Amino acid sequence: xxxxxxxRPLTESLATVALGLVAGxxxxxxxxxxxxxxxxxxxxxxxxxxxxxxxxxxxATPLMLTALTFAVGVRAGLFNIGAEGxxxxxxxxxxxxxxxxxxxxxxxxxxxxxxxxxxxxLWALIPAVLKAWRGAHEVISTIMCNxxxxxxxxxxxxxxxxxxxxxxxxxxxxxxxxxxVLSEESTLTAVxxxxxxxxxxxxxxxxxxxxxxxxxxxxxNPDAARYAGVRPERVVVLSFVIGGLAAGLAGASQVIGxxxxxxxxxxxxxxxxxxxxxxxVALVGRxxxxxxxxxxxxxxxxxxxxxxxxxxxxxxSELVRALxxxxxxxxxxxxLWTLLRRRLAR
Amino acid sequence: xxxxxxxxxxxxxxxxxxxxxRAGLPPVSLLETGxxxxxxxxxxxxxxxxxxxAGLVNIGLEAIFMVSxxxxxxxxxxxxxxxxxxxxxxxxxxxxxxxxxxVSVYGRADQIIAGMGLNVFALGFVxxxxxxxxxxxxxxxFPNELMVPRVSTPVGxxxxxxxxxxxxxxxxHLLLHRTVLGFRIRAVGEKPEAVDVAGLRVDRLRLLTxxxxxxxxxxxxxxxxxxxxxxxxxxxxxxxxxxxxxxxVFAGLEPLLALGAALLFGLADGFASAVAVTPGxxxxxxxxxxxxxxxxxxxxxxxxxxxxxxxxxTVGRPYARE
Numbered sequence: 079x080x081x082x083x084x085x086r087p088l089t090e091s092l093a094t095v096a097l098g099l100v101a102g103x104x105x106x107x108x109x110x111x112x113x114x115x116x117x118x119x120x121x122x123x124x125x126x127x128x129x130x131x132x133x134x135x136x137x138a139t140p141l142m143l144t145a146l147t148f149a150v151g152v153r154a155g156l157f158n159i160g161a162e163g164x165x166x167x168x169x170x171x172x173x174x175x176x177x178x179x180x181x182x183x184x185x186x187x188x189x190x191x192x193x194x195x196x197x198x199x200l201w202a203l204i205p206a207v208l209k210a211w212r213g214a215h216e217v218i219s220t221i222m223c224n225x226x227x228x229x230x231x232x233x234x235x236x237x238x239x240x241x242x243x244x245x246x247x248x249x250x251x252x253x254x255x256x257x258x259v260l261s262e263e264s265t266l267t268a269v270x271x272x273x274x275x276x277x278x279x280x281x282x283x284x285x286x287x288x289x290x291x292x293x294x295x296x297x298x299n300p301d302a303a304r305y306a307g308v309r310p311e312r313v314v315v316l317s318f319v320i321g322g323l324a325a326g327l328a329g330a331s332q333v334i335g336x337x338x339x340x341x342x343x344x345x346x347x348x349x350x351x352x353x354x355x356x357x358x359v360a361l362v363g364r365x366x367x368x369x370x371x372x373x374x375x376x377x378x379x380x381x382x383x384x385x386x387x388x389x390x391x392x393x394x395s396e397l398v399r400a401l402x403x404x405x406x407x408x409x410x411x412x413x414l415w416t417l418l419r420r421r422l423a424r
Numbered sequence: 425x426x427x428x429x430x431x432x433x434x435x436x437x438x439x440x441x442x443x444x445x446r447a448g449l450p451p452v453s454l455l456e457t458g459x460x461x462x463x464x465x466x467x468x469x470x471x472x473x474x475x476x477x478a479g480l481v482n483i484g485l486e487a488i489f490m491v492s493x494x495x496x497x498x499x500x501x502x503x504x505x506x507x508x509x510x511x512x513x514x515x516x517x518x519x520x521x522x523x524x525x526x527v528s529v530y531g532r533a534d535q536i537i538a539g540m541g542l543n544v545f546a547l548g549f550v551x552x553x554x555x556x557x558x559x560x561x562x563x564x565x566f567p568n569e570l571m572v573p574r575v576s577t578p579v580g581x582x583x584x585x586x587x588x589x590x591x592x593x594x595x596x597h598l599l600l601h602r603t604v605l606g607f608r609i610r611a612v613g614e615k616p617e618a619v620d621v622a623g624l625r626v627d628r629l630r631l632l633t634x635x636x637x638x639x640x641x642x643x644x645x646x647x648x649x650x651x652x653x654x655x656x657x658x659x660x661x662x663x664x665x666x667x668x669x670x671x672x673v674f675a676g677l678e679p680l681l682a683l684g685a686a687l688l689f690g691l692a693d694g695f696a697s698a699v700a701v702t703p704g705x706x707x708x709x710x711x712x713x714x715x716x717x718x719x720x721x722x723x724x725x726x727x728x729x730x731x732x733x734x735x736x737x738t739v740g741r742p743y744a745r746e
Contacts, residue, residue: 105549109556157536204723212727215673217483217536219726221666225719233712354544361537396552403545410538411531 087369091362091409095376098405105400106393116391123386124379132264136336138371138378139266139273140165140349143328144356145363145370146277147321151216152365153284154317155297160205160220161325162353163227164198168326169333169349170231171197173239173342176251176334186254190334191272191327198326199319201227206318210311224353228346235344250340257335269335274371276327280320281367293317328352351399355381358402361409377402429728433688454694456580460652462683462690464489464644464661466589468668469675469682470596471640475521476677477600478633479613480528481740482521483539485641486665487546492517492645493660494553497566506572506650510585510643513650517642518635525634529627532742543665551658564656572651583651585643589683592640596679609633616743626743641665663719670722674729685725692721 103113124134144161151158172194181189204223208214239248257267284290296303296313304310332349333342342348359377363369380402384395468485475482482488492513499512524542527533551562558564574581600606612619612629620626648664649656667689675681696717699705706714 105552157540159540208723208727214723214727218666218670218673219723221663222670222719222723222726225663226716226723229712229715233710237710351547354547357540357544394552394555396548396555399548400545400552401548403541403543403548405541406544407527407538407541410533410535410541411527412533 087364091364091369091373094405094408095362097408098401101404102397102401105397109393111391111393116387116393119387119390120380120383122383124383126386129261129263130382132261132266134375134379134382135270136264136266136378137381138374139270139335140328140331140352141356141359141377141381142277142371142374143273143324143331144353145359145374146280146324146356146367147328147353148357148360149363149365149367149370150280150284150293150317150320150324152360153297154293154313155300156209156314156317157217158202158205158220158318158321159217159354159357160202160223160318161321161328161356162351163220163224164201164322164325165329165349165353166224166227166231166346167201168194168198168329169342169346170234170239170329171195171326172330172333173235173248173251176255177239177249177341180252181254183254186252187257187334190251190255191330194330194333195323195326198324198329199322202318202322202325203315206315209318210314231342231346232344235342235346239342240344241341246344247339248342248344251334255334256340257331259337265337267335267337269331272335273327273331276324277367277371280324283320284367289316325353328356355399355402358406358409361406429725436688436691453580454691454698456582457694457697458687458691459579459582459586459694460690461693462686463583463586463589463651464647464664465668465671465689466593466683466686467585467644467647468637468641468665469671469686470589470593470679471521471637472668472672473675473677473679473682474596474600474609475633475637476672476739477613478609478630479616479739479741479743480525480630480634481535481539482524482634482637482641483536483669484520484524484542484546484665485668486661486663487539487542488517488520488638488641489645489648489661489665490546490550490659491520491553492642493648494550494557494656496642496646497564497570497649497656498557500570500650501566504570506570509570509650510572510646513646514639514643517645518639521638521641522631522635524638525631528634528742529630532744535740554656554658562658565654566649566656568654570650571654572647583647585647585651589644589686593679593683600679613739620743630743641668644668667718667722670726674725689718689721693718 106113106116123130125131144165147158147161172190175193176190201223205216205219208219209216235248241247241249257269260266260268284294292303292308293313293316295306296308296310329349333340339348355377359373360370362376363373380398384398387393388395472482472485495516496509496513500506500509520542524538527538528535554564555561572583572585574583600610608619608624608629612626616626645661648660671682671685671689674685696714699709700711700714
């Protein structure tokens with residue numbers, strides 16, 4: 079079977095996801111469950127009804143944003159795995175403005191969203207500055223920032239944002255700072271459109287402006303970029319700031335765009351791991367903002383369907399995250415598909 | 425510039441115990457905790473020094489810590505001995521290291537992405553494993569007699585694994601700088617084509633260091649529950665895999681310096697846990713800020729030294745014959 083060259087990224091991504099599903103199936107089988115039953119429940123849970131489909135999109139919303147964080151980093155030649163921490167602080171920033179600063183309707187929603195994005199971008203500046211001017215390895219510095227952000231965010235949530243009488247979560251967003259729920263049967267809100275819109279804006283920026291071109295050039299060919307007069311520090315800071323804005327929006331979306339809590343749990347339980355999940359989403363989406371949107375729907379389906387899989391077949395939904403890791407692992411091996419193609423061509 | 429940091433480290437080493445003593449905490453227990461915290465970092469960092477000398481990078485040390493810790497407790501319970509657990513943890517670490525090495529060498533994988541894949545995998549697989557093995561979410565407490573017993577030394581109660589970590593660091597140093605194999609490992613990181621032309625197998629040398637590095641990280645992971653905490657939690661390593669990577673960079677891939685860096689970070693960890701329980705201090709400093717200390721220190725060290733270390737010329741890049 080020969081695939082046209084233009085479709086190759088798509089077929090390779092889908093084949094990798096299939097590979098991940100097969101490996102996950104082996105794990106399910108190894109722990110004494112039926113992979114067929116598990117995946118049937120997963121598919122039904124993700125796409126079975128209109129309600130499920132909307133819930134899948136609700137799960138996809140933060141993922142397309144944290145995927146954007148990683149993707150913009152890779153486009154600039156950087157491994158920004160700090161979406162996790164940037165997202166925590168985005169959630170904290172949004173919670174503060176949405177829950178404690180009363181404002182007129184309309185303005186309030188915008189202000190809370192922007193506060194989340196700004197908090198994420200500010201947190202991203204730490205590894206950006208360390209990378210640009212000290213040469214600090216961004217993988218280590220972003221992971222350290224994630225852990226510091228975890229403790230800082232829990233501290234802020236418990237000491238300054240807690241809802242009186244309810245230790246487990248922060249004050250809920252005021253009604254003026256909540257995205258409208260799109261359908262009463264699911265937790266999907268209009269924040270989905272903001273997420274998709276932001277991804278498209280980033281796409282237009284990276285592929286339509288001079289700064290965006292320079293960023294991609296620096297990632298693809300650092301030497302050529304340097305000869306062309308691109309300043310590497312600027313590229314580092316720019317890509318981290320865009321990534322931080324996206325991650326901050328992802329954190330905000332889970333507070334002001336996700337019923338029923340409309341708040342941040344003190345353990346950060348409603349946002350944790352969404353940042354790491356974005357890595358797989360970005361890779362399957364070929365580090366492209368639009369690809370990331372599509373891949374996020376796929377991973378959102380895994381997350382939503384995983385709940386029914388756990389409920390009906392007893393396979394823990396954590397397995398979905400293990401699957402995600404296997405997919406990332408397989409995406410790292412370019413030779414896999416070259417080898418496979420050669421074998422098929424024979 | 426570097427000596428400033430050694431001075432700062434020395435000042436912390438001398439000053440911190442004094443401060444703690446005044447706050448009512450004996451420095452011996454700080455050193456004991458520091459040595460415990462040093463052990464997994466030192467093991468993983470020494471192994472990763474070898475691995476990076478040969479030209480590979482393992483960003484998945486964190487995953488090896490997490491998976492090995494979990495599997496080691498299972499091995500300990502099945503074999504009714506903490507030492508069985510340590511062996512099992514090292515074996516699982518070796519397997520994961522070998523797997524990552526194989527995709528890097530034969531699959532020519534992007535090593536950072538493959539390593540992150542392993543980390544994301546562990547993030548989901550370990551909670552899954554915890555419930556699958558013990559039917560309880562997030563935490564598992566095992567019988568106390570499975571703990572690897574500590575031995576008395578002049579510096580307090582020390583785990584035999586700690587002593588092994590120190591010995592392994594010295595051995596790794598001697599291996600790298602005094603043996604033919606060590607020379608080959610360094611050569612394969614600098615000029616793999618020369619090693620290839622000399623008739624040696626580039627792939628086997630790199631698989632060897634990847635496996636040994638994985639085994640040492642696995643031993644470190646097994647040490648976390650069986651030699652230190654006495655229980656298993658789903659995020660048991662809490663970023664230590666990345667702190668070990670920072671030790672490697674700080675040490676410029678030299679095992680003995682990596683041991684020193686691990687001690688520095690271990691003492692910071694010990695200092696943090698001491699502050700968290702010291703009466704009079706713990707009321708004034710929020711726990712959340714104390715918990716940040718090891719990460720903030722790592723961030724500071726990474727910012728201070730990296731960029732001026734020289735790495736093998738092919739580190740992180742796959743080798744292919746022309």
